[in-house]
Amino acid sequence: MTLVTSKRTKAKVGWSPPMSGMLCLNVDRAYVSSLQHGGIGGVLHNEKGEFIVGFAYKVPNISSTYHTEYLAVKSGLELIQALGMSSVALMSDYLEAIKAVTEKDQDFSTLRIIVEEIKDLLSDLHFVGVHHTYRSANHVAHRLAGFGFDSDILFMLCVCFECPTVVIV
Template sequence: MSIPPKVRIFWWRALSNIIPAQANLMTHHVPVSASCQLCHHHMDSTCHALFWCPIVKRCWKNTVFMVTLKQMHFSELIEIFLRMKDVLIKPDFETFVMRTWAIWQARTRLLHNEGLKSDRVDVEWSESLLRDYQSAQESLNVAPQRSLEPSLARWQRPMEDQRRMEVDAAVNEATDNYSIGGIVRDHAGHILLAFGRKIPKPVSVVHGELVAIQEGLRVIQEQNLTIHDITTDSLLAVQAVTNPEEDFSYTGAIAMDINRSLLGQQKISLRHVRRSANVVAHTLASFAISSQSPFVWDHGSFPIWLVDLVINDLSMSQ
């Protein structure tokens, strides 16, 4: 898999100091205990220190990363990061890396500066650190790397006589405006419905993607339209809805609401797709940012640019 150079350099620098303390000390012939100094687990390791120590797990409990982490409990550190890079979009991956770095720094301070008087690893400052990093990246004014993703995945047709809704969220970083959009198509690719609108600034990228799903369900209910599945390019949003019993903090309530709606509407399935397979929904969400008002198009009222976009999408589909 390909990792953008800037991101690769960033997290390798950040992780260069995240190594087992025991290994570092033993190279200097300093005898140390192999157990965790915070929870006294019999076998300490980098992954234990960053993810599995009970005190540290509190830092991950209220995040949408927890589902993926649970699936990789016995994996090596590099495997965890490569998996996260594969399933997360760039803003979420940067958040994950920064939180990991903050946990390591906070854990080190707790052990070496404050002793064991506290039972809490505080990583709230990682958010401001991430904003500083992102601002620094923007100031570099480096041209974005060309994505290889479009060659990896294309739009796939629904099954015979089924309808699919595709949704996405978008942001204009220059104006700090956010929006959502979506489209409903049948198995032949014909447009049945398209919609989009601006939304208040979400508390996270995942929250914005969940709003897109929720708005799509509302629109099809108003239009009395039946669909069979929903696709989004946010894997974390799918995981949040699939596992609403997890404590997802700011995503918990909306994820639970969507889960109930899906189960109540003929058990509609929710699936993750690559961004390159979600081009039309993403374009509609981006268009909504500049739209003067919310829009819902149906039955022949579709603009020419949308029809052309769908035709192009169909021509490259599998």
């Protein structure tokens, strides 16, 4: 947990489980503009915080941080769809991306095709919550995105039926 402070309040910020019966998908990106590639990562947990599946990989020809985050969100939602799951809380630490994919109006940015694809994936889900989270609560997805950034291969963690008692990150 990270302590977030301001002049008025102090609060502990950490990962929070989704509502009962839902899964939590945390996604993140890694991007360096001079290299024109990025890394994306995500992790899916159940309501108890137990690991289900994660992903991380490098994405070439990236134009911006937005572009990279949108691809992380899209990949996570495609994974949810492939697993046949329909109730998920999507978490990202990139507030602008969350705003863009939840906006009811049509997107007119240069990345509008990806945004509209994400909106279509979201509309296919039975129940979805799309939320902003602090980076300190998105640590595993952030580390996976960094791994993807440095990797040249798709890295998909297997589904975990019996979670280990210790995870090294």
